Amino acid sequence: MEELKFDVVIVGGGPAGLSCGITLAKAGIRALLIERGRFCGAKNLFGGVVYTKSVKELVPEFPNVEPSPVERPVTEEGYYIVSSEGLVKLLHRKKDPHEAFTATRARFDSFLAEYALKLGLEIAPKTKVLDLLKEGQRIKGVIVDRPRAFGDPRPTEIPANIVVIAEGVNRVLTEKAGLIGRPFGAEDVALAVKEIIQLPKGALEARLGLAEGQGLAVEIIGDITACLPGTGFIYTNRNHLSFGLGLFLSNLRESAFKPYELLERAKNHPHLRELFKDGEILEYGAHLIPEWGLEGLPRLYGDGVLVVGDSAGLVNPLFREGTNLAIYSGIMAGKTIIEAFEKGDFSSRTLKAYEAQLRESFIYQDLITLKKLKKHLFTNIHLFKTYPELLYDTISLFFSAQGRPKREVMREIFELIRKKRGFLGIVGDLIKVGRALW
Amino acid sequence: MLRILVSIKQVPDTTNIRINPETGTLIREGIPSITNPYDIIALSFACYLKNNYGGKITVITMGPPQAKSSLREAVEFGADRIILLTDRKFAGADTLATSYTLAEAIKYLQAEEGPFDLYLFGKQAIDGDTAQVGPGVAVRLQVPVITQTVKFETLDLEKRIIRVHRKSENGIEILEAKLPVLLTCDKGLAEPPFSPFPLILKAVKAEPEIFTADGPVNYQREKLGLRGSPTQVKKVYTPEVKKKGKIVDLSTTPLKKVVDEVIELLKSKGIL
CATH class of the missing domain: 3.50.50.60 (FAD/NAD(P)-binding domain)
Structure with a gap:
């Protein structure tokens, strides 16, 4: 031997x-x-x-390899900001689709x-x-x-x-x-739960406005996680899409939700569920993500x-x-x-x-940045609840301003912001994030 | 030393398979391939015999190039030689053409390295469920066949006699056969071994010998693949579950009444 x-x-x-x-x-x-x-x-x-x-x-x-592991190139990338009342999409076409x-x-x-x-x-x-x-x-x-x-x-x-x-x-x-x-500990790891969902033929392209060879990667913030710190995601594969949530295990433990309940809730979110209509779950899975950082x-x-x-x-x-x-x-x-x-x-x-x-390398630099961000951002409940709601409400007001004095609309918007978070609060949050990133 | 031939097949994992109710055909897209579970029993039995009596295991399979992965898996069971019969001309074969193709390859191997003592097949493949290929090969090789072998008892190498249990509709038959014999293997015959590390390492890189319609076996073309297959599939359908069980709710019916009812039912069916 x-x-x-x-x-x-x-x-x-x-x-x-x-x-x-x-x-x-x-x-x-x-x-x-x-x-x-x-x-x-x-x-x-x-x-x-x-x-x-x-x-x-x-x-x-x-x-240029055969067989290729590529499902789809990410040609479009961005955020969906979800409140219980609506959805704001912030997407951009990537300069380099590859x-x-x-x-x-x-x-x-x-x-x-x-x-x-x-x-x-x-x-x-x-x-x-x-x-x-x-x-x-x-x-x-x-x-x-x-x-x-x-x-x-x-x-x-x-x-x-x-x-x-x-x-x-x-x-x-x-x-x-x-x-x-x-x-x-539980606060050092995130739990990701994910489903791979097969849509009826052509539905993936039609519902997300994609052509063949185009793909989408979207992070979802807000009501999708029942406002718990964390995000949802939609990534398009060749014939199906990956949909899931990532949440801190500690927050999940404190909340009343089980991970699969949250995922079900997210899939049935009134402003997203059309996307998954007649979809068939091919796979589901869960995994821990290390977020203990430095x-x-x-x-x-x-x-x-x-x-x-x-x-x-x-x-x-x-x-x-x-x-x-x-x-x-x-x-x-x-x-x-x-x-x-x-x-x-x-x-x-x-x-x-x-x-x-x-x-x-940048990896270590980023771990330092992340340490600060984690402290200020991931624990900031406003990011996952107040801001998504505020953003939707503001935009919603702005786009329904027809037939009214615009000054009145603006006043209403300012009032909304003042009530929900206050300008000082917003400035404070911005400074914290800014400090962490720069 | 025992010379063992094992014939295996790569099949779609039917635990995942669905049938299109409109067309009645299998939805194969995205279904992973596995080695037929009954063939795993055959491999496990071959491994057991080799470890206890000494021997050499040759494994053949017919299928597309991707069936190579099943042959690699066979190496983890101690396969010494692996052979892949692959050719477009083999495709679309029914059990008649398949048993011809396999039997001719086995005859070729025997001419090359001497006769086999045991031929092991799975009871049936879980995609077609015919259970015809093993017996079909036995007839072509002119060796006796024991189907649905569920237990191994003894092997006398000197007298060349093997004693096994065979499952039949009426119960278990205990049979002795003189080698060479072809067995089709059923649940209970052998458990998969815990493969040693060196074999795991060897299996990943193992490359099978490739046999095609053009060689080294001399095939009669008209007996291969779709051309050599008289079977015609007229219709495929999902059988409906006809017999409905009776459910009695114990929270609403007293236990004694339920027991009486069950006894009456068994009597009326002539079981009691």
């Missing part, structure tokens, strides 16, 4: 793990990726938008896996990593649930010079590696170990980034590992270069 020893073992076949694997395979490093699901992507879930630039870093010929595309994880992740396999990455699906092999503090490999031979009750030890943890949000191994300062950031390296993607918590909910951050972190980890092999040193002395790279 061939000896089971690898230069690198990667735990988890999502975009972070696969990006690291692809980077290593390109450099000729013997890496093994272990995935728990039946195939890469089988157990994974996301809203549905991927950014072309990040994928091109891995697959230069993208998007900048982003929609996808499903089952197809996107397995596309990356196929690409990685061709480059020489070894992939073992249907296998669970039980624990890390350790020598003191140094990580020396992994232990998997499967035996070496039929009937052998013992799990298999797989030694490696470096272990890359790309296990996702639950970060069991990250904890076993001793890299976590504090466990995450405070919950684990140590990203140790002796013989690196942490990438969701396990690290590299997600920016405001700008819908997660998959691309996973990809970039996977590539950075890969580059650091290549360096480690050149030096022949797998200790934290070399591996800390990964964290340094991350700190210099």
Whole structure:
């Protein structure tokens, strides 16, 4: 039997793990990726938008690949602001229609896996990593649930010079590696619930005003989440659409709603339900999203170990980034590992270069921004209740101003704003958001 | 050493399948493919025999190129050789043409590497439910067949006798057969093994040998695919559930009355 020893073992076949694997395979490093699901992507879930630039870093010929994981390019993007009384759409046609595309994880992740396999990455699906092999503090490999031979009750030890943890949000191994300062709480994660809905033929294009080859990515704010902090989303796929909600687990726990009740409520929202008429649910799923940001950031390296993607918590909910951050972190980890092999040193002395790279990148800068935003924005109930209502009411007044003195209409609008939030309140909110962003 | 041949089929996952009520045809769009569950039993049994008696497992399947993934799955069960029969000329085959195509391939393999001791088929495929291909191949190979094998008892390698249980309408038949024999495998015969890690790794990259209508097997063209299939589907329909059960609400009817009623009913049907 061939000896089971690898230069690198990667735990988890999502975009972070696969990006690291692809980077290593390109450099000729013997890496093994272990995935728990039946195939890469089988157990994974996301809203549905991927950014072309990040994928091109891995697959230069993208998007000219066959079979393509692209559902639709995102040609139109924006917000729906929903109040109980109505809907304001704020959409823009994108300058570059190829900048982003929609996808499903089952197809996107397995596309990356196929690409990685061709480059020489070894992939073992249907296998669970039980624990890390350790020598003191140094990580020396992994232990998997499967035996070496039929009937052998013992799990298999797989030694490696470096272990890359790309296990996702639950970060069991990250904890076993001793890299976590504090466990995450309900306020550190969002729960995303999502349905893939098949519409009658032609309905998707007709209802959203799209032509073939055009796609839409919309975030929904307001009454869609019953005014809880969080957003809804609609992304169009080739023949169906992804619809879902993302909410902080802590808010959800405090509210009277169960996630599926909220999703049902959102789908039946009087100003959205026409969109889903006669739709058939093909899939539904739920997943946690790490939003612990800087405070919950684990140590990203140790002796013989690196942490990438969701396990690290590299997600920016405001700008819908997660998959691309996973990809970039996977590539950075890969580059650091290549360096480690050149030096022949797998200790934290070399591996800390990964964290340094991350700190210099936009990813880390954004985590800082996000920390401030989270404090002021995500906890600001006005954003999810008062402002959506105010916006709709104001616009509604403005567009029904015919046949009345316009000064009176304006006065009414000002009165409305004063009553709902007050100018000082608005200025205060703006300053807070401004401070966080600049 | 046992030489085992397993024949498998990739099928749409019928737990997800729906039937268009207007046309009566299967809605196949977007339905994932799986290895026929009864064939998984055949593979599991082959794996069990190989692990306990030693042996070599050869797995064949006929289907489109994507059926390769089922053959890769077979490697996780310890398959040593995997063969994909794929060609447009094979397409549209009924059970007659399918059993011809498979049997000729098996004959070719036997001429190449010696006869098989056991031929394992699933009881039936869950998409067609005919249960005809296994017996059809047995006739063409001129080997005895035991259908609906539900339990394995013994295998005497010296006397070359296998003893198994067969499910029939009247109960269980305990049968002995001299090797070679073809078994069609039913629920209960074997459980899928927990595959070892090295086989998982091997399966991902396994590439099957490809057999086409042009070779290496010498096929008579007119017996292949749609041309070689006399079966004509006149109509497909969803059977209506005719027998309605009787529901008695225990919150409104006293228990004793319900029991009496059930006994009366069973008597009237001649069951009691």
